[in-house]
Amino acid sequence: MPDGAAPVLEVRGLKTVFRTRGGEIHAVNSVSFHLNRGEVLGVVGESGSGKSVTMMSLIGLLPSPPAEIRDGAVLLGERDLLKIPPDELRHVRGAKVGFVFQDPMTSLNPVFTVGMQIMEPLREHMGMTKAQAEARAVELLELVGIPDARSRLKSYPHQFSGGMRQRVMIAIALACDPDVLIADEPTTALDVTIQAQILELVKELRQKLGMAIIWITHDLGVIAAVADRVMVMYGGQVVEHGPVKEIFANPRHPYTRALLKTIPSIAGAREARLQVIEGQPPILSAAPTACPFRARCAHAMAVCEAVNPARRAFDGAPLGQGHDVACHWTPPASEGAGHA
């Protein structure tokens, strides 16, 4: 660790497989990463890249069957979350790790008041009395910026707007002061002006509470705004990882480079034609033996077909601490983010 502190969360070689009638789907392949206290790790990828499945595997949210975690270790403090009994894991989920999902409508229970839903983890995991829990719930709603918090406790989810519901979800996730907050596309279903509000809120909360956040999204703009480090996933693997400024200024993996070019910009020169990544994402029906991106890659070589590249650091830092990439190809030395 750069400054000697142990990470809050460490994931080593995670492999998740779905067993379906049509065969196995290797959704997550040897994913490793760590999360330091107080930092925001951005996880980017397209649908099917394995970003959500990775995070749900960590805290046992995937139904098994069909999901099966084949290998790996998830260390939260000293404990391996993959080895502890379900009861304990349940406690970890409520108290140590908070989760915010994409769709705030479907993840709140429509028949209970918002107050009951915030108080539930408090009474369950913290053993608070009803009065204590209620006081804490008011505090939480105020923390996430819901006006008139005490009377809103009695409201039902449908009485809130989308942005307000997402604030409620964040309040629930924060209820027990978790060490880690996992936010899975928390702003995707929201409008841009509301999205900006939620991003501001999360930045503010992080400063106030100092928790570590994993932020999953397909939106590189959101990553640029919130993340300290970025992990780019493709075909169930981590293809590139590094500090946010490095990833955007000096992307090394052909996928990251191409992805950054497909997005039109809102300022500066307007591109006459958008760059595209031809083809489709891979179907992960077997354990990978080749690079998952080779079919769409502009720099594919013979070795890409034969060997699935391992992550390698190239800036001198130990693997996982600095900028690393899983690719056989090396961009020309002189050139920055020039061409892909």
Added chain:
Amino acid sequence: MRDSLSMPLVQVEDLKMHFPIYTGVFRRHTGDVKAVDGVSFTIQAGETLGLVGESGCGKSTVGRAILRLYEPTAGRVVIGGDDIATLDAETLRKKRPAMQMVFQDPQASLNPRMTLSAIISEPMVEHTVMTAEERQARVFELMDAVGLNHRFANRYPHEFSGGQRQRIGIARALALNPKFIVCDEPIAALDVSIQAQVVNLLEDLQDKFGLTYLFISHDLSMVRHIADRVAVMYLGRIAELSPRDALYDRPLHPYAEALLSAVNEPDPNRARRERIILKGDVPSPANPPKGCAFCTRCPKVMEICRVTRPELAEVQPGRFVACHLYTSAAGSTGATEVPEHYQQGETT
């Protein structure tokens, strides 16, 4: 169209689309959701007009009402010389081939029980007297145009990916050689790497067939890429309608400014700049605020905004804004010099 270049292909005047609210046991008409409340714009032949705004602002309703998929409450929609809003059913049917739509959700807008070939040829069965062979030839032609392999002709929608399904939807829209296509969030449901493919396709087709687009989207950076002019909607009305570069360089309406400021750019330096963060949510279109629709959230709100509704007016050549900052006392140009720091009050 060729002989009337100066005349816009699409002319929308004061379009209103109100959905009635019925309440109580007797289903009494107690109010209206004013989804679209007085929208006017024109689109020149071969032009792309971008229509942006947040969910519920009425942008999709505009798209549907001008193709008369809804019966507009009031207003005129002139497409190629005919007022679509008042045509009788038979004349409207004859007019349909000239105006088509590409829908947001390619999954929901394709019949799962029809093959690709049947989906694309259906408009021809309905509107032309082509033989089966002619139709099949045309289907292949269209599949070439949108980049679908001929082998796929007899497959069903579920066998395709999202991007391919959107190509099918586009091929179907093209089947009758339309002049005007409403693209209603055509890329919203697609992955980033696939979005660019579909947008490039739409641009190629526009060049090839001289199409005119109304491109409805909430993705401001993609609209900047594809549109020639852009209309920003808020709560059923147009807040600003400007040429693309002018709007993105210097938005005039405070809402357009806040909207652009909220966009996250894929660049850590620019994405962390000071932003205008609007307080609160969009008011309900069933009960819009008195005066300017944006007055409840506007960082530059004035007394007059809560009383009088600003009309859309041309404040600079080609730029239309509905805001008292530009139309009241200060005159048409003076008020543009609002100091930059003035709007930063709401940032945290």
